[in-house]
Amino acid sequence: MTIAEIHGKLVPYESREDLLTSDVFGTFKYCDPTDGLIPFLGRAISFSSQKAPVLSRATKSAKYFFWPKSTTGLEPDLIIILTEDNGRKIACNIEAKYLSGKHNRDDDSPNAEQPDRIPGDQLYAQYKVLKDKAYKDELQRELQGVEQNYLFYVTAHYVPPCVDIKETMRCAKEKGDEEAVENFFWLNWAKADSVCRAGVDEGTISTSALLFEDLSRLLRRKRLREFGLWQDREHNSKIERVATYFWKGQMFWKHLELAVMQSTGPYFWKA
């Protein structure tokens, strides 16, 4: 995360999902995993049910591998190796989306120009590679001893992207690997804002609250916050909603500062 982005100095790049990935997970990387990362991932829900992943708050370390290259040419956005206090290791594959959808390859033919386009389904392919531990060097070594593999599909949707999810589940079924989708989870970026705000408001985080405050500001600038309309206090203070009931009451907006926006009458229909 950069301060410049919060202040609107990187507008041409703001829509890039790699920057967003870096903003959120880059911040969590420098925090205690139980402050940011674990609560964030813990708010995900399973593709196949409403269940959350089993993640322990007794996690002693998180190793981040941003944009790792697999031996098959895939490049997920991030793989995180969690090590719990009891030594249990969990590998988390993060596939991040912002304004675009999944990058599925339309057929099984190799395409050197589109190495990240996967036969069938991008998410399933990434999970398969993770499960096969098809990575090199340090990540390959870290994957040894991993007991649990999770895939997290992080998007900007307010509700689970059912088309994408069904597509992945159908792919797993076709591959005879239906059980795999139990390890697939969806969550939205807005949950990161919720985690940051909760941590700051409740004073429960051990790492710097400034980091979380800035990440929250950035996510709100990008409008990546939980869905809620007409809740901007500053905005509402200028345009005050006077009445509350459309059907029965007298409802109109009264602008407190500008006469030009004052209500012209108390009723929905002019007399």
Next chain:
Amino acid sequence: MITDKQIFQVYEEMEKICYEINDMFVATDQVMGRNGFTTNGNVMRWDASETLGSPTTWLPYFSQRLYYKDSNYKKVLGINLLMKDAELENTIPFLTCGLIISTNDKGIYASDELYGAGWHKDNPSIENIPNTPMLTTKGENRHLLTYFLGLTSIRSLQDLESLVAEPLVRMYEGINSLENLKDFNGVAEEASKNIKSCALTLSSITQP
């Protein structure tokens, strides 16, 4: 006298309102998607002239989204936000939500009928507009069952589900589905009283 600064403030507040409305429609698309409905792209408006002499259409005086299931373009759900219409002389923005059925061969890809449903001058009852779901027939071939919502009645995903998605989906599914819609809209008890009769009438009109 209004100042440059105040005009700028008004413009900025308008931008914020547009962001809120965008969020509302994005979320509506997603909630409707979860119910199996798709849109036909990101277009929200037509008849929006930017030319000199048409200042009222420079502004987003209305926005509309239509939702389709199983590529059926003759039976469509829709939400229309009307900010201001000179003919109606409304004093608040409002949503018109409803079911649109075409009984000829033409599909529905943008709906003037939804825009004016329930209040347009073609409706002979414009002098006595009920705040309940109502039937509107445009010409011989377009029939609508619609209801109104105040724009700010949608504040959460739960509101979207209960005030928009569930009533619309039940309208789409037909009269049998409406049987169980006891607390239609939650905010409009009187709405439930006549929705069944409206739906029955619509059904009788549109069934071959």
